[in-house]
Amino acid sequence: MQLLPQHDQEINHQNEDEEWSSQEELDNPPVKKRKKRNARPIIVQTTSDVYFQYQNMPAKSSNAEFPYAPLTAKETRETLDRAPKKRYVPREAHRRRYLQWKAELFLLDRSLMFTGAGSKLAAINDFATELSEECTTMTIDAFNPSITLREILTEIQKLDDKFDNSDSLEDMTKSVIDRYNNDKTERLVIVIHNIDSITLRAKKTLDSLKHVLGSSKISVIASIDHLAAPILFPAQDSAVGLNWVWHDLTTLEPYYVEMSHKATSVLQGAVNTTNGIVPTVSGAKHVLASVPDRARRLFIAIAKQQIEAQTNTQQSDGTPQYASPRHVLVQMAKQDFIATSEDAFDAGLAEFRDHGLLSSSSIAPKGTEGSGPEQYIWIPLDLRSLRKTVEGT
Secondary structure, rough: OOOHHHHHHHHHHHHHHHHHHHHHHOOOOOOOOOOOOOOOOOOOOOOHHHHHHOOOOOOOOOOOOOOOOOOOHHHHHHHHHHOOOOOOOOHHHHHHOOOHHHHHHOOOOOOEEOOOOOOHHHHHHHHHHOOOOEEEEEEEOOOOOOOOOOHHHHHHOOOOOOOHHHHHHHHHHHHHHHHOOOOOOOOOEEEEOOOOOOOOOHHHHHHHHHHHHHOEEEEEEOOOOOOOHHOOOOOOOOOOEEEEEEEEEEOOOOOOOOOHHHHHHHHOOOOOOOOOOOOOHHHHHEEEEOOOOOHHHHHHHHHOOOOOOOOOOOOOOOOOOOOEEHHHHHHHHHHHOOOOOHHHHHHHHHHHHHHOEEEEEEOOOOOOOOOOOOOOOEEOOOOOHHHHOOOOO
């Protein structure tokens, strides 16, 4: 019983302390530190968002010049000849599979798609040569940058001697499809090297080509090298009647023929370039798409005049024969209402000079007698690349 008063006394002391401390807290309230929480973003990027954001990022380029002069075509061939020879997969290993490929092509009515490391050109051509003894075959080198869908349809129509180049692309496509969906038509085997080439990769072109190749009397043998090509050519493309059978045709052989067109363009374009920059067709098209309209028209006018004067693709040291005098180009620009003065002419060409798409020299071409100091201007691209650049503009 005596413990109760002591307990009450302790409670009273405790209450007094609480009242005192509460009065201090009122005068000087303590600052409470809040725990930091990881702020969660409201919008979270998905995997597809990150992919498209990465695709839209500008490509990083360097202005550093290559310290060595570009090789000529002769020096390139000599260097390749001195390079150590690699071991290739023997052709006999592929010939053992000819019977299987024929069964898939004719008995199962499938289309053959070959992939693998190394050039497959020679191996497929050997198989096509053997097939030519049994049926009509046609080979298309799609790695050639000048190949188009119209040229492919034209070659197919020439097999029947029913060819009219004046027809539209849609009419030609319909004519070929109707012809080779007829049961009375003989079977045609079409061999397409690098069907995944950039010239045939456009959606409209690829869709039209697939509909042609899906005809019942056309058998297809194709090869690819692009890593994303399986997306363009699924195993079962029932919408167009194509059923691909994929085969590994690794040869480890160099891509001499496939790269010959690009190598020729680079080697020929490397002569007399500006600031050591080697121009390309894709680079020229990107520049044309980004410059003002008058600058683009001026470049196209110079390109068309050069195409008329450039009778061959061989380049020589010094100023080329097809280079145009500056005063002639200025006069042409004034007549076409592209540039009203010489300052406007120079301003229109400034962007192309910076990207190495325009070269100039004060030395007259060989065999040309200048009446005085003159500047000669030309585009450092070979004839085929120059035509490809202005195509469709």
